[in-house]
Amino acid sequence: MPEVILHRVGPGVTVQDQGRQGYLAQGLSRGGAADLLAMAEGAALLGQDPSLAAIEIAGSFLTLEVTAPTRIAVTGARMRARCDGSELTWNASHALPAGAMFELGAPVGGYSYLHFGGGVSSEAALGARSAHLAAGILRMLEAGTRLALGEDSGNRTGLTFTPEARFDGGALRLVKTPQSHLFSDCQLQRFTSTIFHKDARGNRMGQRLVCDEADFKLEAGLRILSETIVPGDIQITGDGAPFVLLAECQTTGGYPRIGTVLPCDLPRLVQAPATVALRFEFVTLEEAVALERDAASRRADLPKQLRPLIRDPHDIQDLLAYQLIGGVSCGDELERTTR
Amino acid sequence: MSSFRQRFFMKRQNAGFCCPEISHKAAMNQHLKPQTPQFPAITTLGVDGFLVSFGAKLTEPANRAALAFRAAIESADPTGLKETAPSLTSVFVRFDLARTDHATLQTTLNTLLTQRDWYDAPVPEGRRRWYVPAAFGGENGPQLGAAAELAGLAPETAIAAICAAPLRVQTIGFAPGQPYLGALPPEWDIPRQTDLSPRVPEGALVVAIRQVVLFSVSTPTGWRHVGQTALRLFRPEQDTPFLLRPGDEVLFQRVSDAELEQIRSNDPDGGAKSEGQR
Numbered sequence: 001m002p003e004v005i006l007h008r009v010g011p012g013v014t015v016q017d018q019g020r021q022g023y024l025a026q027g028l029s030r031g032g033a034a035d036l037l038a039m040a041e042g043a044a045l046l047g048q049d050p051s052l053a054a055i056e057i058a059g060s061f062l063t064l065e066v067t068a069p070t071r072i073a074v075t076g077a078r079m080r081a082r083c084d085g086s087e088l089t090w091n092a093s094h095a096l097p098a099g100a101m102f103e104l105g106a107p108v109g110g111y112s113y114l115h116f117g118g119g120v121s122s123e124a125a126l127g128a129r130s131a132h133l134a135a136g137i138l139r140m141l142e143a144g145t146r147l148a149l150g151e152d153s154g155n156r157t158g159l160t161f162t163p164e165a166r167f168d169g170g171a172l173r174l175v176k177t178p179q180s181h182l183f184s185d186c187q188l189q190r191f192t193s194t195i196f197h198k199d200a201r202g203n204r205m206g207q208r209l210v211c212d213e214a215d216f217k218l219e220a221g222l223r224i225l226s227e228t229i230v231p232g233d234i235q236i237t238g239d240g241a242p243f244v245l246l247a248e249c250q251t252t253g254g255y256p257r258i259g260t261v262l263p264c265d266l267p268r269l270v271q272a273p274a275t276v277a278l279r280f281e282f283v284t285l286e287e288a289v290a291l292e293r294d295a296a297s298r299r300a301d302l303p304k305q306l307r308p309l310i311r312d313p314h315d316i317q318d319l320l321a322y323q324l325i326g327g328v329s330c331g332d333e334l335e336r337t338t339r
Numbered sequence: 340m341s342s343f344r345q346r347f348f349m350k351r352q353n354a355g356f357c358c359p360e361i362s363h364k365a366a367m368n369q370h371l372k373p374q375t376p377q378f379p380a381i382t383t384l385g386v387d388g389f390l391v392s393f394g395a396k397l398t399e400p401a402n403r404a405a406l407a408f409r410a411a412i413e414s415a416d417p418t419g420l421k422e423t424a425p426s427l428t429s430v431f432v433r434f435d436l437a438r439t440d441h442a443t444l445q446t447t448l449n450t451l452l453t454q455r456d457w458y459d460a461p462v463p464e465g466r467r468r469w470y471v472p473a474a475f476g477g478e479n480g481p482q483l484g485a486a487a488e489l490a491g492l493a494p495e496t497a498i499a500a501i502c503a504a505p506l507r508v509q510t511i512g513f514a515p516g517q518p519y520l521g522a523l524p525p526e527w528d529i530p531r532q533t534d535l536s537p538r539v540p541e542g543a544l545v546v547a548i549r550q551v552v553l554f555s556v557s558t559p560t561g562w563r564h565v566g567q568t569a570l571r572l573f574r575p576e577q578d579t580p581f582l583l584r585p586g587d588e589v590l591f592q593r594v595s596d597a598e599l600e601q602i603r604s605n606d607p608d609g610g611a612k613s614e615g616q617r
Contacts, residue, residue: 024424228431252512
């Protein structure tokens, strides 16, 4: 069975899949990849099932080799990908020769994904291969680890696509929570007209947001009985700052929640750099359902968006050294010579 | 009304609670003002979930209603159901938007709600009684004195009260396998601390608001740390990763610090013994 041998592994590198469903009643949140759209993109590039596990790199670095020729795909937050020193295009599938040194570095933040043909076939726990760091299920990957790969039934590589924009912040859409009505109209209006940024305190459990005049505190907030939390819920914590719960969040909570970010907008939150502006916009439940269904059909259509990889001028480091157009003239040579 | 204000106002329409008897469509189109909900209440949670609530305050009937209603949805298994989870007085129901919709599932939930008086439901079947050794005070419960004082009890009386009667697992939540046990007598209605204790160890026995929580992971908390068990409530590597189930009873048995250490080093189950109940 082909294996991946990890040589250099930065912090925050884990195996991830769709997470574990069905354990909410036991206090275990679903977990799974922070950017599920990137998982769908990788699966499309390799023509395989999105449930197969991949490696998630949270703003970190990774060097590895494979023991047999292997198809790979790289998606999510852009990194510098190199195979034996030569640069590979991001958001594309590639053939990795056995023994070649594959490096991922120069992260821009956010979550990057490395997918393998046949998927990562590492140790599973409670029905999934994804590490759930908050619950202590499986662990971050370390140098020296060997990961088994599943059997690859595909053979195409050299494909790319144009990813859905999600690295520049913008408006995240919300639905109301059972506690939204506890906030005054004025507070809700202020919430949707405020520009937020991501705080340094963010991980797979949740992301704290900051703004210039953040105080959405609720006096009633301290007396709410704990109830189920879902990823995307925005808690207003004791200091009045919003905290968006993510894949590895706790399963119940008693802080008031002002809204829930739509699942299809969560990739835009987790992939937003700290420098970009984020804001929130309430939509009706009907709009939200329509948006989710649209997103699901776009994910299903990803294989149709693939195109052969041709070298993108953006990825050519020494563009100016290329002679792009030959035989350029001023257009008046003939006139000059004949005059 | 300015156009922004108008747009904002219209977007508020799906806010708040809808009573079970109001159809989903009607609830969506009505202008619902924030209001005190009638229980049981069905609200949406997220884009693909419902929360069925049996009370805003924790009571024994509301807790039993939530546990029993959750079991009823699981056995009804409506099309598109993905997952259910009870919390103290409510049940979360998540479904697959590709296989069903809010209106259909809400009808199912309404029908189930009218089938019986859920507040009158018995506690779940297959529950067990656990005998759990616990040490109190000192390093194993540095806030015993403070908690006892808030409850108006001497530390020894407080320990005796916690060990006096079996406590029910009212829900499992927050962290994997973490039980909320209750109810302690009324004098234990003590608040959580506003500041967090830096870190309590796994197996810590903490108290607030007439409840005991046993921590399944080491974590900062606002609950007061009064005792310590050697329980591992979440064991991801085992066939039964979660020790306790909602409805189970836990009776604490006081041991000395030395006895707890001995149990910890000799017994992977932390000395917990269970017996089946009807």
